[in-house]
Amino acid sequence: MFGIERHVQGAIVAALAFGALPFACPASAASGAAFCSSAAAPRASVPVPRELEAKVAKAFDISVDLARNAAFVRCAGTKLLACWIGANLNCGKVNARRSLPGASEFCRANPDAGVVPMAATGHDTIYDWRCVGGRAVATKTVVAVDRQGYDAGNWKEIDQ
Known part of the structure; x- marks a missing residue:
């Protein structure tokens, strides 16, 4: 040995x-x-x-x-x-809430803005946002969410 x-x-x-x-x-x-x-x-x-x-x-x-x-x-x-x-x-995981403090604050200052920027909503929201009479409104869903709660479009399968 x-x-x-x-x-x-x-x-x-x-x-x-x-x-x-x-x-x-x-x-x-x-x-x-x-x-x-x-x-x-x-x-x-x-x-x-x-x-x-x-x-x-x-x-x-x-x-x-x-x-x-x-x-x-x-x-x-x-x-x-x-x-x-x-x-x-x-x-990270997406944010599917329909009430966002940043969007609400933006809409108080811009009551009829057609678009709420991501600087106000965050990059994790799944909705487009707009202001209606000073209130933030989540409109259509623009992000596909996977089963684990992540933005499906940002994740790529790594080849085995």
């Missing part, structure tokens, strides 16, 4: 010297299905784990730094989903 142990230790030292150890793990360890099949897999939006940064970066055609600092992942069953904040996209 001593000879085999020495051979294995030599192989590990060589792998470390040549930087191959990160590739010694099974490829499935960084797959979405493997990640999401764990009981500890996130069902809520979390920052991208290190082992998935490259996959998320590729999916959005962004740098790994952007994936690390401005993207999130979550699991929907065994599917790995990712969201990149990009241009003010909401990666």
Whole structure:
């Protein structure tokens, strides 16, 4: 056994010297299905784990730094989903309330505005808003919501 142990230790030292150890793990360890099949897999939006940064970066055609600092992942069953904040996209749960303090305040100051800006409603609302006689009114639904309560259009399935 001593000879085999020495051979294995030599192989590990060589792998470390040549930087191959990160590739010694099974490829499935960084797959979405493997990640999401764990009981500890996130069902809520979390920052991208290190082992998935490259996959998320590729999916959005962004740098790994952007994936690390401005993207999130979550699991929907065994599917790995990712969201990149990009241009003010909401990666958190949506807001389906029909009464928003910011929209109400905006409409008191702009009683008949045809549009309430997202600066007042927030980027997480699912409705278009307008002002009617100083009151904020949610009009049509403009965001598709997935089963977990997220904006379906902002989340992309990551290839397995």
